[in-house]
Structure formats: structure tokens, C-alpha cells
Amino acid sequence: MKIQKEIIQFESGRSFKLFSPSMKDYFFWHYHPEIELVYVEASNGICHVGKNISEFKGGALLLIGSNVPHLNFDYNIQTECKQLVLQMREDFMQNIIFPVPEFYKIKQLLEHSYLGLSFHGETKKNVVEKLQLMFEKNSFDSFIDFIGILQTLADSEEVSELNTEDTRIKWFLNDKIRMGTIYDYIHENYDKNPDVNTIAKEVNLSTPAFCRYFKKQTNMTFTDFLNTYRINQAKLFLLQNLTVTEVCLNVGFESLSYFNKLFKKYIGETPSAFKKRHLIVE
The missing domain is CATH 1.10.10.60 (Homeodomain-like)
Known part of the structure; x- marks a missing residue:
């Protein structure tokens, strides 16, 4: 099983994609240039982001940087494993975050995401609630909520770095x-x-x-x-x-x-x- 590049399709006129796939019977070690925020709702599981392999309990909220290889969080275990996935367009940082000085902390957060970031506590709870509500909103309102989520993550101290070094795809291919x-x-x-x-x-x-x-x-x-x-x-x-x-x-x-x-x-x-x-x- 080689690391595979996942090709992500976006709707026209939207800067991010929010969806809720099923991970049952799904085993895929992959990467993509798009930064990804993912919540896994499961009693337990194993996640692999970059070089980090760790167990989670009671769900996991992860921010995975551009071109960081990651494996599905149930490791092909035969059980239901619900998830929420939010993927940003490849040019999201360059076109939306960089030009706005008020987004400085969000810029730092996304630049730091290449290490893989795991959020817990009230941060995880609040962000998951906001993600779930976004499904019911129009594109503009959901975008505003998304920026709010990024700011919440940027301000949070309830976060752990999954890797201590750069593990983007270039490292793996070497x-x-x-x-x-x-x-x-x-x-x-x-x-x-x-x-x-x-x-x-x-x-x-x-x-x-x-x-x-x-x-x-x-x-x-x-x-x-x-x-x-x-x-x-x-x-x-x-x-x-x-x-x-x-x-x-x-x-x-x-x-x-x-x-x-x-x-x-x-x-x-x-x-x-x-x-x-x-x-x-x-």
C-alpha cells in the first residue's frame, strides 16, 4: 500500500467542503494539498498522522496540514465510525487568510498544522457543535461560522502537537x-x-x-x-x-x-x- 494522493472536488463558489462520510470498510493511507479539519465520533480508535500513531477515546478533533499523510482513524476496524470532515481549498490561506491582518492568529494556526494538531476539552465540544449546525446554513453563514471555528482553534490552549518534525509527503517519498x-x-x-x-x-x-x-x-x-x-x-x-x-x-x-x-x-x-x-x- 503506497501513499496515495486524494483528489478533492469542491462545489463552485465555495471555499471549503463540509461532509460526513462513513469510514466502515475503508482503509486508505493518503495525503492532499488541502488542509483538513476532521472530527471522528467513536468510542475509541487509532489515528496515524504523519509519523504519529496514537489511540483516541471518546472522539478525536484533528487539524491536519497540507500534504501530511494520514490513515483512516478506525484502521479498517469493522464498526460504525461517524465523522465530520471540513477541507479547505488549496489556495485558502493565500487568498483568504493572508491578506487580512485580523486573521493573523488563524494564519499562525494553519501554518502550524503541518505537525498535526489534536484538540480536546471544551474546544473540541464547542467546535463539533458548530460544525454540526453548519450543515443547516447557507454558504455565506456557514463560511462566517467556519472563520469563527478557526479563531476558536487559534485561541485554544487545549491542543496537542502530534508530530515534532515535518512529516509532509516529501519526507515520506524520500x-x-x-x-x-x-x-x-x-x-x-x-x-x-x-x-x-x-x-x-x-x-x-x-x-x-x-x-x-x-x-x-x-x-x-x-x-x-x-x-x-x-x-x-x-x-x-x-x-x-x-x-x-x-x-x-x-x-x-x-x-x-x-x-x-x-x-x-x-x-x-x-x-x-x-x-x-x-x-x-x-
Whole structure:
């Protein structure tokens, strides 16, 4: 799986696009020159923006800069995952933000978005409410609301940088090893017995060199990433009301006790407790 350039179409006479796609059965590592504000409404998931791989709970509000590769936030997990996506025209900053001195803080925000920005707290709550209301408004009123949203984000201190360095597409294309090959392998084999030696050979690296490479790219060991992926899959299987034993086998663990131990380490509670807390038993 190579990084793909997504071609975004805009309506005539509109400087941004707001829509609500479904991410079920959708796995697409991509980039585009348009800056994107995205809200993912899900109980949990994994997001990958640039080099950052992180788990989110209770929804995620992200501002993703121009040409920053990102992966869909459910990692192809088979569950409903609602989202709101707002994409700005490629010339939005140059033609609309730059000429207006009052937009200075918004300009700084958008220029900073190449790191990937995650918003939380009241900022996330207020922005999501405004995005939802924009669907009911005409183009002019929704544009005014959009500028207000950008100002809210620019003024907020409830924000985290996802990356510490530039991870725009130029950086990725200069990298001889494509992370997509590794993600494909994990996605296809997480429920079997993924072998670090196998994937190292597939990308033409020795096992020690691959381990160093993977840690540098993701700030995680291959084992930690694989276990994070498995446990996130496990949570969603539990939410589908499968038994703990069924889930254990579905995500590739042979030992139920080890699965329970690992789940508690990552989530802070046992699979049974997680399932009981989230499902209403009739």
C-alpha cells in the first residue's frame, strides 16, 4: 500500500467542503494539498498522522496540514465510525487568510498544522457543535461560522502537537522503505502469528535494522504497535457482544490469561469489565 494522493472536488463558489462520510470498510493511507479539519465520533480508535500513531477515546478533533499523510482513524476496524470532515481549498490561506491582518492568529494556526494538531476539552465540544449546525446554513453563514471555528482553534490552549518534525509527503517519498507495506502486513496477519523476521525480509532489512527503523518511524516497537492494534480490535469485538474467549482467539492470542493480562495493561481493566461497562445486558 503506497501513499496515495486524494483528489478533492469542491462545489463552485465555495471555499471549503463540509461532509460526513462513513469510514466502515475503508482503509486508505493518503495525503492532499488541502488542509483538513476532521472530527471522528467513536468510542475509541487509532489515528496515524504523519509519523504519529496514537489511540483516541471518546472522539478525536484533528487539524491536519497540507500534504501530511494520514490513515483512516478506525484502521479498517469493522464498526460504525461517524465523522465530520471540513477541507479547505488549496489556495485558502493565500487568498483568504493572508491578506487580512485580523486573521493573523488563524494564519499562525494553519501554518502550524503541518505537525498535526489534536484538540480536546471544551474546544473540541464547542467546535463539533458548530460544525454540526453548519450543515443547516447557507454558504455565506456557514463560511462566517467556519472563520469563527478557526479563531476558536487559534485561541485554544487545549491542543496537542502530534508530530515534532515535518512529516509532509516529501519526507515520506524520500524514505526508501514504505510504511504501507508494514501496515498491510499487520492488518492481514494480526489475528494469526505476525513475525518480525518475515516483515523485515519483505522490506529488505535485517531484523535488527528493521526494528530500529520501525521504532524511529513510529516511536513504538513492532511488538508494542502490534499489541496496541490487537487490543483496539479486541475492544471493538467486545462491543459486538462476542465472548472474551472468542475475542481472544479472533485477535490472535492463544492464551486467555495472557490476553486478559495484556488487555488490562493497555486499557486499565479486564476485558470482562470493559464489556460490562459498555454493554447493557438485557
